[in-house]
Amino acid sequence: MRVHQMWNAYPELKTDLTSVLSLIESHIRVRDKTVELTIKELVHSGGKLLRPAYSLLCSQIGPKKDKEKSIAVAAAIETLHMATLVHDDVIDEANIRHGIPTIHTKKDNKFAIYSGDYLFCVCFTILSRHATSLAHLEFNARGMEKILSGELDQLNSRYKSNVSVKNYLSRVSGKTAQLFAVSCYSGAIESEAPRRLAMNAWNMGHHIGMAFQIMDDILDYRGNSQALGKPIMADIRQGIYNLPLIYAMQENPKAFQPLLEKKDALTESDMQTLMELINTYKGVEKAQDLARKYTKKAIVQINRMPKGTYRESLKELTMKLLERIN
Template sequence: MQVHPMWDSYPELREDLSNVLELINKHIRVRDKNVNAIIKDRIFGGGKLLRPIYSILCSNIGPDKDKDRAIAVAAALETLHMATLIHDDVIDGASTRHGKQTLHTSEGSKFAIYAGDYLFSVCFTILSRHATSLAHLEFNSRSMEKVLSGELDQLNARFQPPTSVKGYLSRISGKTAQLFAVSCYSGAIESKATKKQARNAWNMGHYIGMAFQIMDDILDYQGQEQTVGKPIMADVKQGIYTLPLIYAMQSNPKQLQTLLQKNEDLSSNDMEMILATIKQEKGLEKSRKLAERYTNKALKEMKKLPEGTYKDYLYTITMKLLTRLF
């Protein structure tokens, strides 16, 4: 288990994240040692641990600063995130994650689905032992419903004409922004923050999650595979049409419709034409501007939180996510 090198410049946060991984590791106890090792090998595969760090930082908002409890809540949230990623990879048919084979690719879809289900149970086991209230557990259960609903919406929208920005934003609100919001909110309420402060933390996390997903979708068109962790334009090949393509479709529907009607049969030349059209219609630029707007909304919510050094970390990390310096 190694913490991503992006945290090397933040030794205090790196130590917290190391403790998060260690706690998750202790709670993964499958009887079959081989199965246990396979699951651990995949889930400790180099993720950036953004959701747990936001939860830990937001545990400084309220007056009750309990580091052990903050680590436990962060561990539960990261386990939840790991579970959704495993299921997401099965649905998308993704072959790699963080440069490694996905679990369903190496072990089969049935194995991966059960492994994801197992991690869901680990998440709630950790929460039941460390969360301070049943209301917190219920809140996270409802949040999980929204995350899975977002995944189902994305699955149902595959290969559908990419015309609705509103529909896209609704999907990523459930699929990605919900977990960022829950992470910030959970840290806040576990530190006994006021309702208003917890709501500010929730809003901040939601806006960060929206900006994060939009930036991820931009990178799907212009990033490097070793950076993104999956083949470039993988989403388009899988029929997942994201914001840059939606914006381009609104400006130039005729050419893109002809190409996208091929569905899974898109050639490399077709992909180049799609990318060229997106750039020509400024789909990437428009998407980046929307990500910036969400980031600015997050910063406004951040300013409303109580002062402390944790806010310096929140600001620095959030800005680096937008510029992808991480």
């Protein structure tokens, strides 16, 4: 099984992430073999596996080292992430994910929703077999609830041009940062790290998730469509107004209003005009500054953790997320 080439620099982590994918695949057993094959294709679609990687690294914080359990928790985290992506693609009507057609495009919405629901079941099947305590299971359930609330907030905010930075950050906190926080916390708690360190891991994951999503939104303006595996400015086309646009609109709302009022009728010329306005009012630059601030907050939390090679890997990986191009 292949994992993303970025993990070639971390051989042990690469091996563990391969095991994560194998464990997920071993739990996918569907009577309808077409459904089973489609879900397995999603498992191996080329995602970066960042969330399970952070979970695995954080499983080295505490004194207990149980590789099998750490891999299982990381697998549950990634399965949860994949389930939300499948549902996301249906809601956003996204045709491409990681450069390949999405499930609802290859089949239909009902098929995709069923597949996403099935992955939720796999997530909790893995957790129920490997989680240390019921409290941990409940914690992950609450985490999933907040993630889904964040998704609903995004859905409710589509085509609303009065979204504030505060609204945006609240949405991202649930939609993206929550799962990074749960990933880091889960790894730490399964290693029997003291509560103080487990909460450090939680806070670190939250800050990383915030920075990651901001950078993801920046790439929607500055990325390469082939590298990203989706069209540039796809979010605006779907009525999702993210941070670079929000920052730019604060400077001159009237310049943006006539364009955004067109909603899904925006032309390519309109998109070009929007891009020029965002550049004029430095929306991307301001968003990058905030991503750096969240990254610095994450590094502060990492520095509070016990020394070890895992800590250096956490720092290196977190800094690299600021430099990514896809």
